[in-house]
Amino acid sequence: xxLESELATTFRSCNTFHTFEKYAELLSPDLIxxxxxxxGVATVRKRRLPLEAVLWSIIGMSLFRQKSVWDITTQMDIMxxxxxxxxxxxxxxxxxxxLGSEAVKQVFLSLAKHGYQSNKFETxxxxxxxxxxxxxxxxxxxxxxxxxFETQSNQHRENIYPQIRMxxxxxxxxxxxxxxxxxxxxxxxxxxxxxxxxxxxxxxxTIFDKGYYSLGLLNRWHQAGEHxxxxxxxxxxxxxxxxxxxxxxxxxxRLTTTPQARKKFNDLPEHIEARLVNKxxxxxxxxxxxxxVDPMRFPSDEMVELYRYRWEIELGYREMKQSLLDSAxxxxxxxxxxxxxxxxxxxxxxxxxxQGMTASANKLNSVWPNQLSFTSxxxxxxxxxxxxxxxxxxxxxxxxESLLNQMTFFKLPERREERKYPRWVKTKPSKYPKNKxxxxxxx
Numbered sequence: 001x002x003l004e005s006e007l008a009t010t011f012r013s014c015n016t017f018h019t020f021e022k023y024a025e026l027l028s029p030d031l032i033x034x035x036x037x038x039x040g041v042a043t044v045r046k047r048r049l050p051l052e053a054v055l056w057s058i059i060g061m062s063l064f065r066q067k068s069v070w071d072i073t074t075q076m077d078i079m080x081x082x083x084x085x086x087x088x089x090x091x092x093x094x095x096x097x098x099l100g101s102e103a104v105k106q107v108f109l110s111l112a113k114h115g116y117q118s119n120k121f122e123t124x125x126x127x128x129x130x131x132x133x134x135x136x137x138x139x140x141x142x143x144x145x146x147x148x149f150e151t152q153s154n155q156h157r158e159n160i161y162p163q164i165r166m167x168x169x170x171x172x173x174x175x176x177x178x179x180x181x182x183x184x185x186x187x188x189x190x191x192x193x194x195x196x197x198x199x200x201x202x203x204x205x206t207i208f209d210k211g212y213y214s215l216g217l218l219n220r221w222h223q224a225g226e227h228x229x230x231x232x233x234x235x236x237x238x239x240x241x242x243x244x245x246x247x248x249x250x251x252x253x254r255l256t257t258t259p260q261a262r263k264k265f266n267d268l269p270e271h272i273e274a275r276l277v278n279k280x281x282x283x284x285x286x287x288x289x290x291x292x293v294d295p296m297r298f299p300s301d302e303m304v305e306l307y308r309y310r311w312e313i314e315l316g317y318r319e320m321k322q323s324l325l326d327s328a329x330x331x332x333x334x335x336x337x338x339x340x341x342x343x344x345x346x347x348x349x350x351x352x353x354x355q356g357m358t359a360s361a362n363k364l365n366s367v368w369p370n371q372l373s374f375t376s377x378x379x380x381x382x383x384x385x386x387x388x389x390x391x392x393x394x395x396x397x398x399x400x401e402s403l404l405n406q407m408t409f410f411k412l413p414e415r416r417e418e419r420k421y422p423r424w425v426k427t428k429p430s431k432y433p434k435n436k437x438x439x440x441x442x443x
Contacts, residue, residue, distance in 0.1 A: 026352055026400075027107075031114060036108030041099060051103070054095040058104060058345035059352065063382050077149075101341035108348040109199075116201060122173045122368060124306060125298050127205040127229060129172040131313040132212065134189040135321075137164040137182075138330045139339050148336040149184045149314045161330065164343065167192040169200065172207075172312040174358045174369040175319070177351050181440050182343065197224050198232065207310040208232040215257050216265030218247045219272055222291045231307060233311050234276060234287040249278035250300040252293055279304040279441050285379070312370060319374040353378050360407035367411060376410040 032052055036042040041051060060072040069092060121128050138161045139145045139256045145162040152160065155429055166182035167189050181195040200206065202225045207294050208218075210233045218230050240253040255272045255440065264269045277300045288307060292298040321329060325346070333342045354369065361369040384403050 026356070027111060028114075031110045032107055035105075035110045036103050038106040038110075039100065039103035041103045044439045049091060049095050051095070051099050054092070054099045055104065055107065057092060058096070058099075058341060058347045060385070061332065061342060062324055062346045062349035063385055065324070065328055070075060079186075096338060096341065099341070101337055101344055104341050104344040104348060108177075108351065110236050111348065111351055111355070112178055113199075115351060115358070116171065116178055119174070119176075119355075119358050119362075124205065124302070125292075127203055127227065128201065129306075129309055130169060130178065130195055130200075130204050130206040131172055131310050132169050132206055132208055133168060133310070133313045133317075134165060134167045134192070135317045136185065137166060137343060138162075138428070139164060139336075140330060140334045142334060144332075145336060145339070149339075150186050152185060164339070165189065165192065166343075167196065168313065168316075168347075169196045169206070170316055172309050172370070174354060174361075175312065175316045175374075176354045176369075177347055177357065179319045180347055182340075190217055193217060194220070197221055200225060201227055202226040205229045205231060205306075208309060209310065214261070215242055215255060215272055216261045218291070219268055220265060223267070229291045231288060231290040231292070231303065231306070234289040238276075238287075238289070240274075241278065243273065245273070246295045247300055250295065251276050277303050281305075315370070316350075319378075320346060320437070323375045323378055324350060324353070353381050356381055356404070357407060360404040363404060363408055364400075364411075371412055372407060373410040373412050377407045380406055 003441070011021050032055060033042065036051060054161050057069065057073055061069065064072050073092060123129070129346040139149055141161050149162040149164050151162055163185040164182050165185050165187050166180060168180045169178040170176065171178060178201070179196045179199045183192060193212060194217060197220055200221065204227070206221065206229070208230060212218075213232055213235060218232070222228055240254075240255050242251050243254050244252040246252055253274055253276050255274055257268050257270055257272060262270070273293060275290050275293045277290070278286075279286050279301070281304065286304050286307075290298075290303060290354050292303070321327065331339055331346075353374070357372050357374070358369040360377070361367050361372055380403060384399070387399075415416045
């Protein structure tokens with residue numbers, strides 16, 4: 001009788017979320033453990049609802065955007081051992097608070113680092129193409145969120161949601177995220193970008209928007225590692241001194257830093273050498289400033305054309321907000337700490353999908369991962385998550401391989417370079433009534 005009881009207990013535990021082999025193909029348990037240890041939440045205590053299950057429920061909040069949190073636990077087969085296997089909503093809320101946001105952040109960073117190091121991406125002149133840019137997220141309209149995250153300036157301060165300003169570092173050919181930093185809305189993006197310097201990989205080229213022009217930031221970005229180059233559009237009123245002419249529209253220049261910048265960045269010298277490249281494309285002149293001063297290794301003709309890849313990070317933000325979250329721009333959590341946790345979960349979920357797409361694209365020749373449809377691939381991966389509870393662990397690798405083969409058919413058509421959408425500037429409406437009569441005739 002005792003043996004039958006032990007076998008029944010073992011059977012019940014093997015059919016709950018305590019066995020994570022089902023999800024190992026998507027996210028290694030070792031990476032989860034590594035992230036939990038860095039965050040200081042790893043424990044040997046056996047809980048009925050382990051933290052690993054809570055992490056997957058947070059990922060499910062992004063995968064199944066239209067479902068409630070309780071429905072997500074059922075969808076992903078997150079169950080408790082014993083006679084009462086269903087997870088109560090209050091238990092999941094308490095478990096999320098016990099996990100915290102730092103643990104999800106560390107798992108995201110571990111996955112991002114592993115994904116970048118384990119894949120070989122398309123390069124230019126031996127450099128991986130990266131980009132840094134900002135995005136804004138909207139939170140629930142509560143007094144606590146207003147105090148923590150703040151809002152944009154407004155005369156009446158009415159109908160304004162608290163917002164979060166985020167800066168991400170993305171590999172452009174795969175749309176995989178390398179790192180991210182976020183804070184309240186009124187924080188400067190360049191200050192957030194400084195938090196990304198340490199984890200920037202070597203032998204890389206990071207493309208910046210014009211708004212990130214800061215000699216202190218760019219110099220530290222370049223000097224923090226080996227061959228960490230940057231490229232940014234040059235301002236019209238840029239002051240510089242020509243050191244050497246490298247070509248007709250190519251010059252090596254010297255930039256003078258300001259005392260205020262040297263005070264903020266103690267490692268910033270008085271002068272910085274850079275390269276200025278001019279090129280006229282379709283009648284419009286473009287000027288690019290870069291740290292790649294070697295004209296033999298880095299041809300100037302390709303630099304200006306290279307900058308257009310910066311828009312890949314904008315497409316990545318659209319994929320997160322519109323495709324992954326189904327255009328539900330307001331995050332579902334209410335408290336600031338849970339909002340941060342949910343936001344790290346969105347980034348983690350996005351990287352899981354993108355790394356699956358990278359593995360699928362590697363099966364094809366001369367196809368970049370960003371040439372696959374994110375919408376179709378994310379739907380296929382979501383369906384894969386939904387069917388995992390019905391699949392035995394031994395068959396998971398076979399089904400995952402089938403998923404990768406399926407995603408190879410979701411190749412997007414080639415982009416039409418000749419398409420042009422000029423910006424439409426609407427006229428500002430007048431405050432006064434439009435009447436052809438004179439003012440004296442109105443009386």
